[in-house]
Amino acid sequence: MNKYFKMCAPALLALSLAACGTDKSEESSTSTNNVAETSATENQAKTQTITYLGEKYELAADVKNIVAASLESMEDAAMLGIKPVGVLDIGGKIPAYLASELEGAELVGNKMTPNTEAILKLNPDIILGSSKYPEEMAEKLNKIQTMIPYSHVSTNWKENLTLLAQLSGKEDEAKKIIADYEAKVADSQVKSKEQLADKQILVIRVRGGIMYIYPAGVYLNPVLYEDLGAPIPEVLKTAKAQAELSLETLAKVNPDAIFLQFEESENADAPKALEELQKNPIFASLKASQNNQVFVNAIEPLAQGGTAWSKVKFLDIAAEKLLK
Numbered sequence: 001m002n003k004y005f006k007m008c009a010p011a012l013l014a015l016s017l018a019a020c021g022t023d024k025s026e027e028s029s030t031s032t033n034n035v036a037e038t039s040a041t042e043n044q045a046k047t048q049t050i051t052y053l054g055e056k057y058e059l060a061a062d063v064k065n066i067v068a069a070s071l072e073s074m075e076d077a078a079m080l081g082i083k084p085v086g087v088l089d090i091g092g093k094i095p096a097y098l099a100s101e102l103e104g105a106e107l108v109g110n111k112m113t114p115n116t117e118a119i120l121k122l123n124p125d126i127i128l129g130s131s132k133y134p135e136e137m138a139e140k141l142n143k144i145q146t147m148i149p150y151s152h153v154s155t156n157w158k159e160n161l162t163l164l165a166q167l168s169g170k171e172d173e174a175k176k177i178i179a180d181y182e183a184k185v186a187d188s189q190v191k192s193k194e195q196l197a198d199k200q201i202l203v204i205r206v207r208g209g210i211m212y213i214y215p216a217g218v219y220l221n222p223v224l225y226e227d228l229g230a231p232i233p234e235v236l237k238t239a240k241a242q243a244e245l246s247l248e249t250l251a252k253v254n255p256d257a258i259f260l261q262f263e264e265s266e267n268a269d270a271p272k273a274l275e276e277l278q279k280n281p282i283f284a285s286l287k288a289s290q291n292n293q294v295f296v297n298a299i300e301p302l303a304q305g306g307t308a309w310s311k312v313k314f315l316d317i318a319a320e321k322l323l324k
Contacts, residue, residue, distance in 0.1 A: 052148060052163045053156065059146045063125040063167045068105075069114045069141065070130035071302070073150045074098055075309035076161050079177060080170045086122045088114065090302065091265055097300040113137075120144050126167060154222045154306030161308045177308050184315055185227045191323040192228040200255040201230050201322070204245060205301075206262045206277065209270025211245040218242075219305035220259065223314045228322070247282045254286055257293040257322060263301035295321055 048061045067086035068074045074087050078101035086108040087094060094102050106122060109115035111130065119127065119141070127147040129138065141147035151160055158178055165174035203220045205212045216225045216232045218241075224230045235245070235253050262274040274296070277283055288294050298317045303310040 050148075050163065050166060053151060053159055057146050057148055060125045065122060065124045065126075066167060067108060067119050067122055067124040067127045067145075068102075069108060069119065069127055069147075070132075070150045070152075071095070071111055072130065072152055072160065072304045072307050073128035073164065074102060075304055075307040076164045078102060079161070079307070079309045079312070080164060080168065080173055082164065082168050082170065084128075085124065086119060095302055097302060114141070116140050116144060128164070152304065152306055153218060154220070154311070155217050155226075157306055157308055157311055160306070174308075177312070181308070181312055181315065184319075188227070188315065188319045188323065189229060192230070192319075195323055196228060196230040199230055199257065199322075200233050200253055201257045201259075202233060202235075202250075202253065202255045203259045204250075204261065205242075206260070206273055207266045209267055209273035211247075211250070211277070212242050213239055213245045214242055214305075215239045220299070220303070220310065220314050221305075223311055223318055227311075227315060228318060230322075247280065251282050251286065255288050256291070258286070258288045258295065259298055259318075259321075260294055260296045261299075261301045262297060266301075293321075 046061055047058050050057045050059060066077070066082065066084045068077050068084040069086070069088060071088060074084070074095070075098065077084050077087075078098050081101070084102065084105050087098075087102050087105040088109060088111050089095075089107040090110070092107075093099070094105065094107070106118065108118045108122070114129075114137070124145045127141050127145050128150045129141055129147045131149040131151045131153070133141075133149060138147060138149065148163070150163075161174045161177065162171075165171045201224055202213060203224070205214070205219070213236060214221055216222070216236050221236070225232045233253055233255070235249060260274075260277075264271065267273050278289075278294075283289060286294075295317075298321060299310070299314050303313070305311075305314075
């Protein structure tokens with residue numbers, strides 16, 4: 001018996017050691033898997049995925065430092081009562097019409113060339129850029145932090161406002177702004193369908209001393225042609241982007257009303273362009289001019305048009321000026 005025990009003992013010991021090794025291996029594997037799962041969960045908790053205009057963007061779960069590197073996002077920030085850490089400047093300062101709401105924000109350059117170094121110093125959680133940025137600028141900003149190209153197209157205003165609301169926890173405020181606006185539209189349409197049915201109305205922006213118009217879905221135009229239901233002038237139907245408008249073409253349209261936008265900073269080389277235009281005999285002979293229906297800077301001339309801020313204010317103004 002002892003003989004057999006002595007012979008079996010080494011074998012039993014080997015099996016025992018092998019079993020122990022297997023247990024430790026399984027424990028190690030389980031531990032590694034648990035660590036990996038915990039790490040993945042923690043990473044997921046630190047980030048969030050936002051879907052905006054069909055594109056997905058990954059960013060910090062807790063967004064605190066927002067850089068508003070577009071005038072559109074600055075207007076929406078003012079509308080929602082959000083304080084970005086960085087904003088664009090006009091003439092070296094926050095645009096006057098947004099100055100009180102955005103007071104305290106650092107300046108990060110102008111709308112054409114945002115200052116990447118200034119933005120980097122602010123350690124942003126998100127950069128709200130512009131859909132008008134060239135690819136090179138978009139790439140530079142994305143190297144700093146996720147940059148979402150905030151749309152400049154007016155028909156995307158609800159998506160814009162909702163995006164900023166999601167980032168800042170202001171969803172209820174955004175829903176109320178949208179609901180209130182839609183209620184105003186419904187109320188105004190009762191009068192506008194009858195009073196504007198045969199009216200030709202144009203929004204004209206003077207830049208560099210030249211008159212420009214925009215497609216029906218761009219700038220302030222959707223308020224007139226979608227929300228108030230005014231007929232779209234033929235001259236806008238061929239415009240694919242900002243398009244120059246000659247006096248001769250304007251005379252052919254002969255609009256019943258004109259919203260004329262003139263910002264000094266956009267006409268530095270032609271400071272008297274507005275005065276000269278109003279004195280021009282062709283312009284003076286228009287129905288709009290004859291009937292005192294030319295409204296100069298009825299809304300802030302720097303207003304971007306495709307934002308909640310712009311639409312809410314312009315709807316009130318357009319209704320006041322056009323609906324009696």
